[in-house]
Amino acid sequence: MTQARNRRADARRSRAAILDAAVRLLDTNPETGVEAIATAAGVTRQTVYAHFPSREHLLAAVVDQVTAEAVAAMDAADLDTGPAADALLRLLEAGRRTSGRYPVLLRKIASLPVDPKADQERHAPVTDRLKRVIRRGQETGEFDARLSIDWLVAVTVKLGHAASEEADAGRMSDEEAAQALHTSILRVIGAPTPTT
Amino acid sequence: MTQARNRRADARRSRAAILDAAVRLLDTNPETGVEAIATAAGVTRQTVYAHFPSREHLLAAVVDQVTAEAVAAMDAADLDTGPAADALLRLLEAGRRTSGRYPVLLRKIASLPVDPKADQERHAPVTDRLKRVIRRGQETGEFDARLSIDWLVAVTVKLGHAASEEADAGRMSDEEAAQALHTSILRVIGAPTPTT
DNA sequence: GGTCATTTCTTACACCTTGTCAAGGTTGGT
């Protein structure tokens, strides 16, 4: 993805350290400045600007970093195997685990995108996997096919957000949230509700 | 709500002008500074600070302003009359109309809250009305009562967001979005789907 | 091991925004 072509070893090391520190600090305080991130990475502020043109670009790279982690978790979940409904729930669980690791970051940083289409491309790796599973479910007749795939993808993401928000706002336990998400998703997606 | 008790006439006028200018400018550019807002309101920056302790407080007041508008639109929709499902759809339509008037503002400003519970209190007037309708539907048996009201409220809000995002991202027409929202809400809420 | 380009560090600067302060003028209530 990023042109890691002919970069020197210390450059890659610095970039990684900066990104790592940024993820860590921004998750405890989304307002963290470039200075603090640089210091935590054992680097000066100017080095940060040598790797990222601006603070916003750094934030974008941070989001990409976390996104890649989520995608890896999803790919480890055998999405093309078994009933589509099960695969969908496994996928949601993978997303929940990853996003649970960065509670603050994903709510604050990911929600202030610069332009709408860049934000969409940024999450494409995630939504693509969701789309595959939902399409499979519709094609095998497990899911109702009257609603468009894009819409169901958007809905699924939003329901996932709702569940984790309700859970870590303390209005539901993790189990209740998972259960509610489970049945709601299956209902909206048009799959028969097996066990409540 | 706001202590408009012993304030002088010009003070109220200034406050209103500032709030109005803030709503207008922030909806075209969420990064707008206090200076620009003050100028647009025909006032100096210091006057803004005389009314609002900080930029964040001003933003909060702006959100309250728009929220009040949405609540007024919802209250005009006879929520306690007729089938709960119809009332719910009327409520969603009222919300859509109001939020459609401030597309940028509601996506950017409302999504960077300072602390979680203040944000919740801020939207309470809206969620309360939603809650009333959903509770009524569950009590009359129109809606399935196995899912908790709080969860269904959260889901409804999120689905509404999903619909307007898909619509003004150009991935669906307004009609398609409204239709998809319609059937999805009824499914998740456990109401029988009448006409697809 | 030496050379050379890349990367980093240091220091410095310009700029913008937020938030605060004080003094003087203006407006509105009573």
Add this chain to the structure above:
DNA sequence: ACCAACCTTGACAAGGTGTAAGAAATGACC
């Protein structure tokens, strides 16, 4: 007409972002 509340002007400090130039280091490559 008085007095307090309000607004304005001008000025300042603090903090963050982004840029620049030169010196020092570090790694790649021969």
